[in-house]
Amino acid sequence: MTTTIGVRVPLNDLSRAIKHDRDRLMRATEAVLDSGYVVLGPHTVRFEDALANYVGVDYAIGAASGTDALELCMRAVMPEGRRTVMTAANAGGYSSTAAIRAGFAVRYADVDEDTFCLTAESVEEALTGDVGVVVVTHLYGRLTDLTALRRLCDVRGIALIEDCAQALGARLDGRAAGSVGDAAAVSFYPTKNLGAVGDGGAVMTSSSAVAAKVRALRQYGWGRKYEVDHVGGFNSRLDELQAAYLLERLPALDVLNQRRRSIIERYREAAQGGALSVAPAIGSAHVGHLAVAVSEDRARIREQLSAVGVATDVHFPVPDHLQEGFPDTGQRLPITERLANSVLSLPCFPELEEHEIEHVCQAIGGLE
Numbered sequence: 001m002t003t004t005i006g007v008r009v010p011l012n013d014l015s016r017a018i019k020h021d022r023d024r025l026m027r028a029t030e031a032v033l034d035s036g037y038v039v040l041g042p043h044t045v046r047f048e049d050a051l052a053n054y055v056g057v058d059y060a061i062g063a064a065s066g067t068d069a070l071e072l073c074m075r076a077v078m079p080e081g082r083r084t085v086m087t088a089a090n091a092g093g094y095s096s097t098a099a100i101r102a103g104f105a106v107r108y109a110d111v112d113e114d115t116f117c118l119t120a121e122s123v124e125e126a127l128t129g130d131v132g133v134v135v136v137t138h139l140y141g142r143l144t145d146l147t148a149l150r151r152l153c154d155v156r157g158i159a160l161i162e163d164c165a166q167a168l169g170a171r172l173d174g175r176a177a178g179s180v181g182d183a184a185a186v187s188f189y190p191t192k193n194l195g196a197v198g199d200g201g202a203v204m205t206s207s208s209a210v211a212a213k214v215r216a217l218r219q220y221g222w223g224r225k226y227e228v229d230h231v232g233g234f235n236s237r238l239d240e241l242q243a244a245y246l247l248e249r250l251p252a253l254d255v256l257n258q259r260r261r262s263i264i265e266r267y268r269e270a271a272q273g274g275a276l277s278v279a280p281a282i283g284s285a286h287v288g289h290l291a292v293a294v295s296e297d298r299a300r301i302r303e304q305l306s307a308v309g310v311a312t313d314v315h316f317p318v319p320d321h322l323q324e325g326f327p328d329t330g331q332r333l334p335i336t337e338r339l340a341n342s343v344l345s346l347p348c349f350p351e352l353e354e355h356e357i358e359h360v361c362q363a364i365g366g367l368e
């Protein structure tokens with residue numbers, strides 16, 4: 001294999017974006033300190049407005065994390081009399097965690113081989129009468145078309161939640177990720193496309209009823225201060241500092257998403273006709289959260305890449321239904337299980353330098 005000697009390409013490096021944004025982050029820090037508000041203050045309100053506006057929904061409600069946002073969504077939209085959340089088992093386990101914490105049962109549907117996502121067909125096949133919520137994860141940055149699934153959910157009286165933690169900014173037919181479901185969750189974990197400098201998340205919805213419920217649930221179930229009129233409240237608020245950082249970073253999101261896409265396209269070109277199949281990230285429906293490739297010979301491929309300094313990881317190695325810490329649903333999910341054994345992620349973040357991208361391309365091209 002011929003590659004540039006000595007280059008080491010990390011899977012991610014958060015220090016680069018922090019360094020790049022440092023002046024703006026420091027100014028935001030000072031603005032928060034000067035304001036005297038530290039939790040759910042004016043920066044949070046401004047960020048919630050900016051996010052709702054960006055996604056094209058009526059309401060965005062800050063939360064402490066993406067997992068909390070998912071739980072808030074589930075608690076807010078689960079129909080009366082039902083207790084089961086249906087989701088994909090290949091998306092990192094966050095929906096399962098949120099559903100279990102909310103006291104709901106979980107059931108899985110298999111995913112599509114090419115989109116890595118649930119489909120109306122796979123959901124319909126796995127449905128039971130108790131399913132009240134379907135969570136779709138737009139995985140790896142790719143916004144999945146929800147037209148058929150939306151129709152199926154409407155017919156069955158099921159609420160649809162979008163997990164946009166990996167797909168913020170993705171747009172399909174003029175609609176953004178997070179604007180089709182009854183509610184949507186997003187995470188601002190630092191490695192996400194819109195990352196905070198710590199934890200954060202948000203719920204997005206155009207339903208005033210769902211928004212009101214989420215606002216109450218994120219703060220002890222309070223309708224009014226000290227009056228608990230919603231069951232199942234907890235404490236999940238967005239810090240002013242994180243809101244201020246996110247306000248600074250949101251305007252650059254589209255440009256950074258484009259940069260991610262173009263990195264993945266470079267890898268794809270380099271992989272043409274070779275041992276590795278890199279999933280496409282073309283057009284505004286994909287925001288390139290992860291550069292994911294598929295290989296039946298994953299261990300060997302990862303070894304070869306590692307040997308020339310290219311870091312890789314697996315998102316995600318153990319499907320939810322096979323995790324020891326989640327309840328056993330007794331299901332088999334052939335495509336999900338096959339993907340768990342064959343996907344790998346390549347370095348993909350906007351601050352990758354040209355010589356690093358070129359190095360990864362050469363490494364991909366030299367795979368045997």
Ligand SMILES: *Cc1c(COP(=O)(O)O)cnc(C)c1O
Nearest residue numbers: 065066067094165166187188189
């Ligand atoms: C990161 C992530 C989450 C969870 O977000 P946290 O802020 O870490 O709780 C949920 N869903 C998906 C798809 C994610 O990638």
